[in-house]
Amino acid sequence: AQKVTQAQTEISVVEKEDVTLDCVYETRDTTYYLFWYKQPPSGELVFLIRRNSFDEQNEISGRYSWNFQKSTSSFNFTITASQVVDSAVYFCALSGQGAQKLVFGQGTRLTINP
Amino acid sequence: DAGVIQSPRHEVTEMGQEVTLRCKPISGHNSLFWYRQTMMRGLELLIYFNNNVPIDDSGMPEDRFSAKMPNASFSTLKIQPSEPRDSAVYFCASTPGGIGPAGVGYNEQFFGPGTRLTVL
Numbered sequence: 001a002q003k004v005t006q007a008q009t010e011i012s013v014v015e016k017e018d019v020t021l022d023c024v025y026e027t028r029d030t031t032y033y034l035f036w037y038k039q040p041p042s043g044e045l046v047f048l049i050r051r052n053s054f055d056e057q058n059e060i061s062g063r064y065s066w067n068f069q070k071s072t073s074s075f076n077f078t079i080t081a082s083q084v085v086d087s088a089v090y091f092c093a094l095s096g097q098g099a100q101k102l103v104f105g106q107g108t109r110l111t112i113n114p
Numbered sequence: 115d116a117g118v119i120q121s122p123r124h125e126v127t128e129m130g131q132e133v134t135l136r137c138k139p140i141s142g143h144n145s146l147f148w149y150r151q152t153m154m155r156g157l158e159l160l161i162y163f164n165n166n167v168p169i170d171d172s173g174m175p176e177d178r179f180s181a182k183m184p185n186a187s188f189s190t191l192k193i194q195p196s197e198p199r200d201s202a203v204y205f206c207a208s209t210p211g212g213i214g215p216a217g218v219g220y221n222e223q224f225f226g227p228g229t230r231l232t233v234l
Binding site: 046 | 145147159162164203205207209211221222223225226228
């Protein structure tokens with residue numbers, strides 16, 4: 001069975017602080033993909049990043065960075081110099097072998113206070 | 115380009131009534147997914163289609179739920195009869211489809227704005 005765990009239910013920080021959202025996954029598949037999605041207060045789900053299991057390179061996109069570590073089955077997401085507009089619920093998800101469906105974590109509600 | 119379109123955006127109905135949610139995927143996408151989001155259960159996959167064919171409906175809660183995809187540009191999710199516990203936000207998502215290495219689906223899913231369903 002596949003599972004994604006986001007242990008942090010809620011995080012609250014002050015603007016300009018750095019914040020890391022944790023994601024731990026379980027799968028027996030040797031090939032899989034990991035995703036992060038953002039759900040702002042307006043409600044839609046916005047795709048942020050996809051990473052395949054063969055590529056452990058970290059990725060940086062502006063203030064966002066992702067740290068994929070296969071050894072610890074983690075795919076953590078860091079926002080540097082957070083801004084109020086980053087306030088949202090963030091979901092980590094997994095797509096395993098033989099299927100296109102995504103298994104989502106429970107989400108982390110991030111609040112950035114001015 | 116238009117994204118995934120869902121209608122209605124909000125639906126309020128009474129217990130026992132039939133509810134039909136509609137989705138138009140992004141043109142050219144060949145996989146379509148229906149999700150339900152609640153505070154208690156988070157995001158749950160209900161059913162997904164490849165090339166209009168249902169592939170996995172194991173997430174459909176019970177016989178009161180049914181989904182169809184009569185063509186590549188339209189899908190419906192029907193609840194009959196509806197119950198208060200069906201109250202949730204229902205999302206439709208589509209993806210270009212395609213399977214990556216070793217049979218793993220790799221395309222990101224593009225989500226619609228959701229339908230907020232309230233059953234009184």
